[in-house]
Amino acid sequence: MATSRMFQILILSILYFSSMILAASPTYNIQSYGAKSGGKSDCSKAFLSAWGRPAPPPPQPLYMCRRGAPSDYNVIGRSGSWLKFERVTGVSIYGGTLDAQGANLWACKNSGKGCPKGSTSLAFYNSNNIRINGLVSLNSQMFHILVDGCRNANLVNVRVSAPGNSPNTDGIHVQQSSGVTIMNSHVSTGDDCVSIGPGASNLWIENLACGPGHGISIGSLGWDMNEAGVQNVTVKTATFSGTENGVRVKTWARPSNGFVRDILFQHLVMVNVQNPVIIDQNYCPNHQNCPHQGSGVKISNVKYEDVHGTSATQVAVKFDCSKTRPCSGIRLDEVNLTFRDKPATASCSNAGGTADGVVKPSSCL
Numbered sequence: 627m628a629t630s631r632m633f634q635i636l637i638l639s640i641l642y643f644s645s646m647i648l649a650a651s652p653t654y655n656i657q658s659y660g661a662k663s664g665g666k667s668d669c670s671k672a673f674l675s676a677w678g679r680p681a682p683p684p685p686q687p688l689y690m691c692r693r694g695a696p697s698d699y700n701v702i703g704r705s706g707s708w709l710k711f712e713r714v715t716g717v718s719i720y721g722g723t724l725d726a727q728g729a730n731l732w733a734c735k736n737s738g739k740g741c742p743k744g745s746t747s748l749a750f751y752n753s754n755n756i757r758i759n760g761l762v763s764l765n766s767q768m769f770h771i772l773v774d775g776c777r778n779a780n781l782v783n784v785r786v787s788a789p790g791n792s793p794n795t796d797g798i799h800v801q802q803s804s805g806v807t808i809m810n811s812h813v814s815t816g817d818d819c820v821s822i823g824p825g826a827s828n829l830w831i832e833n834l835a836c837g838p839g840h841g842i843s844i845g846s847l848g849w850d851m852n853e854a855g856v857q858n859v860t861v862k863t864a865t866f867s868g869t870e871n872g873v874r875v876k877t878w879a880r881p882s883n884g885f886v887r888d889i890l891f892q893h894l895v896m897v898n899v900q901n902p903v904i905i906d907q908n909y910c911p912n913h914q915n916c917p918h919q920g921s922g923v924k925i926s927n928v929k930y931e932d933v934h935g936t937s938a939t940q941v942a943v944k945f946d947c948s949k950t951r952p953c954s955g956i957r958l959d960e961v962n963l964t965f966r967d968k969p970a971t972a973s974c975s976n977a978g979g980t981a982d983g984v985v986k987p988s989s990c991l
């Protein structure tokens with residue numbers, strides 16, 4: 627149990643846990659510590675005793691574990707994360723269902739009233755050697771899973787599900803982390819299926835089904851002047867169904883020292899995707915904070931290999947790169963995207979690179 631001293635765990639409330647097992651050398655099944663599946667009982671105490679730590683004084687009404695939407699989304703909505711692991715090493719989570727029942731908060735957000743930001747359902751900060759296998763995350767208030775400041779995290783057989791119109795409900799967000807692998811997973815949500823923030827490197831995503839959602843997004847990047855870059859990201863074998871984007875790189879149109887390099891998108895299937903392949907370096911919503919500026923984020927060596935299927939819009943391939951730091955080393959190889967059985971089109975600005983094999987729509991690089 628020596629390692630358990632390294633764990634710092636904050637459990638605000640567990641609304642629905644079904645047979646989640648936490649493992650840290652010894653393995654704990656939280657059901658054998660009094661957690662009951664079905665979400666009717668308070669499983670947070672069982673969770674804490676599984677860690678061999680006394681429960682902190684109950685900051686009512688934070689400890690609860692019950693079925694049905696929390697009448698007050700503020701309970702977890704102002705805390706940043708619902709289930710948070712910080713500075714832990716070697717934690718594994720097998721199975722389990724987290725249902726944050728975010729609908730009331732989304733409704734509040736959609737009505738434009740002053741609402742809490744919402745919490746990430748499961749967050750890992752500054753942790754190493756994490757393994758998540760078979761987790762189901764439903765209806766998060768905000769991001770479903772966050773990996774921030776971590777090394778070596780393995781997410782396998784993860785299922786994320788939230789409605790396509792739920793706001794800011796990214797499936798898995800990775801930033802400031804190296805050696806993260808996401809395999810054999812299925813994400814349906816209202817925002818990015820996987821979003822990749824500053825400082826992500828050596829990220830591997832394989833066998834992902836995405837949709838509805840906003841696709842896989844590197845960015846938004848480049849808000850800050852001094853920002854860690856993103857490098858060595860592989861997305862291999864993924865299907866995007868009815869999503870807003872397929873694979874996107876997005877940067878603010880502001881000065882920055884950031885970069886995106888050595889990215890491989892391989893074996894991708896697009897099914898009725900609005901922007902199957904897109905680089906958008908002119909992101910400046912409402913023309914605020916960045917009008918008429920170029921993005922400082924340098925994008926280089928991005929390869930799209932074997933990408934095919936259908937676009938829901940005419941422009942299936944769009945490289946809208948920075949006027950101050952053009953994209954370089956964009957490579958297209960065996961790309962075939964159609965729009966309503968007609969040829970789709972490609973659009974390029976400030977983008978340099980090469981095309982090999984069949985490339986439809988014809989490359990504009």
Ligand SMILES: *[C@@H]1O[C@H](CO)[C@@H](O)[C@H](O)[C@H]1NC(C)=O
Binds near residue numbers: 827830858860
């Ligand atoms: C890139 O990342 C993968 C893991 O995703 C790793 O195996 C590989 O060694 C990395 N390549 C470099 C050059 O760091």
Ligand SMILES: *[C@@H]1O[C@H](CO)[C@@H](O)[C@H](O)[C@H]1NC(C)=O
Binds near residue numbers: 964984
């Ligand atoms: C491109 O895809 C369309 C639709 O799937 C298919 O009919 C066509 O034969 C493909 N073209 C090439 C050159 O592979």
